[in-house]
Amino acid sequence: xxxxxxxxxxxxxxxxxxxxxxxxxxxRKELExxxxxxxxxxxxxxxxxxxxxxxxxxYVIKGMQFKRYPQYTMGLINRESTRVMxxxxxxxxxxTPFTAGLFxxxxxxxxxxxxxxxxxxxxxxxxxxxxYFSNNKAAIKLSRFVVMRYLKWFYSKTDGIIAxxxxxxRILENNGLKNIQIIPxxxxxxxxxxxNREKTRKQLGLKSKDKVILYFGRVSREKNIDIxxxxxxxxxxxxxxxxxxxxxxxxKELISLSKRIGNNNIIFTGFVxxxxxxxxxxxxxxxxxxxxxxxxxxxxxxxxxxxxxxLLPEKGAQEELLNYAKCGERFNPHSIKDLVEKAxxxxxxxxxxxxxxxxxxxxxxxxVDKLIALYNKI
Numbered sequence: 001x002x003x004x005x006x007x008x009x010x011x012x013x014x015x016x017x018x019x020x021x022x023x024x025x026x027x028r029k030e031l032e033x034x035x036x037x038x039x040x041x042x043x044x045x046x047x048x049x050x051x052x053x054x055x056x057x058x059y060v061i062k063g064m065q066f067k068r069y070p071q072y073t074m075g076l077i078n079r080e081s082t083r084v085m086x087x088x089x090x091x092x093x094x095x096t097p098f099t100a101g102l103f104x105x106x107x108x109x110x111x112x113x114x115x116x117x118x119x120x121x122x123x124x125x126x127x128x129x130x131x132y133f134s135n136n137k138a139a140i141k142l143s144r145f146v147v148m149r150y151l152k153w154f155y156s157k158t159d160g161i162i163a164x165x166x167x168x169x170r171i172l173e174n175n176g177l178k179n180i181q182i183i184p185x186x187x188x189x190x191x192x193x194x195x196n197r198e199k200t201r202k203q204l205g206l207k208s209k210d211k212v213i214l215y216f217g218r219v220s221r222e223k224n225i226d227i228x229x230x231x232x233x234x235x236x237x238x239x240x241x242x243x244x245x246x247x248x249x250x251x252k253e254l255i256s257l258s259k260r261i262g263n264n265n266i267i268f269t270g271f272v273x274x275x276x277x278x279x280x281x282x283x284x285x286x287x288x289x290x291x292x293x294x295x296x297x298x299x300x301x302x303x304x305x306x307x308x309x310x311l312l313p314e315k316g317a318q319e320e321l322l323n324y325a326k327c328g329e330r331f332n333p334h335s336i337k338d339l340v341e342k343a344x345x346x347x348x349x350x351x352x353x354x355x356x357x358x359x360x361x362x363x364x365x366x367x368v369d370k371l372i373a374l375y376n377k378i
Contacts, residue, residue, distance in 0.1 A: 215228055
């Protein structure tokens with residue numbers, strides 16, 4: 001097997017954690033296990049720069065923090081550009097179409113390297129535009145048009161576009177993009193371990209009789225977590241508690257909303273350490289990520305490993321998991337009534353759900369096989 005040198009470019013990286021970062025970390029680890037060399041060029045600040053001192057293949061593109069979402073940096077000064085010239089990568093892989101992505105495109109031209117782009121984030125969606133830029137309807141419409149035009153330009157410069165799901169591929173094709181391959185983000189299930197349910201519940205201060213719905217991930221406006229907060233009271237009638245596990249720029253607003261409603265069955269955990277992630281999946285009865293913003297939904301894969309049924313928003317990327325196993329139930333992500341009814345149904349029919357098909361399809365070894373095949377094809 002030919003050893004490849006691969007340069008990943010990203011506007012989001014450690015110590016921040018989101019789906020893009022998880023995708024990069026999982027994929028890098030498996031590629032390196034197979035003997036390939038993976039270099040990360042990441043927009044970042046002081047904390048990412050500290051990590052680069054320990055990681056000799058991490059190069060930081062300095063910039064300024066994005067005001068509304070301080071975990072993101074707009075890379076402006078790429079003093080590390082000479083490094084990519086020294087590395088001479090075979091593949092330059094942009095995990096963002098924005099600032100780091102533009103540096104990736106420039107490097108691909110200078111080095112005549114193959115250029116690949118993964119579409120990770122629905123940046124042209126109304127949810128994203130209203131969360132990141134403006135709530136004004138006219139501004140949203142104009143921004144959607146401008147962003148889509150830009151994305152079409154950027155991804156047309158690549159030798160291959162990666163979409164994590166068929167849902168995303170169809171949206172991109174409907175907007176005129178071609179040469180799209182479906183390669184989802186995989187998970188290294190082999191490195192994960194299952195926890196004892198009763199033990200984890202004690203650690204988290206939960207009772208064995210509690211019915212627990214888990215949201216796990218970044219707490220931001222576009223994730224539609226509001227519906228879980230608003231559904232908390234009717235869910236409490238049947239004994240449900242809701243855990244919002246994670247941190248983010250929208251957490252204060254959600255806590256305030258919950259107080260105004262008068263909820264007493266919601267637990268906000270704040271930031272969850274890496275070593276504690278498995279505790280929450282093991283302790284819960286149901287996972288619910290009500291976001292229609294997702295391009296895949298990596299948390300759903302972790303839930304499947306732990307045998308946790310999932311409430312999957314209908315007409316979005318997440319519901320594609322049902323093609324591989326009956327791992328949960330679709331629900332209307334804008335209907336409190338439907339969410340409550342489906343949560344009760346799942347809890348009352350726990351043996352209805354199977355997960356092996358999901359774990360098999362999204363194992364990191366299988367997804368990286370597809371990625372390497374694309375690298376070798378272009």
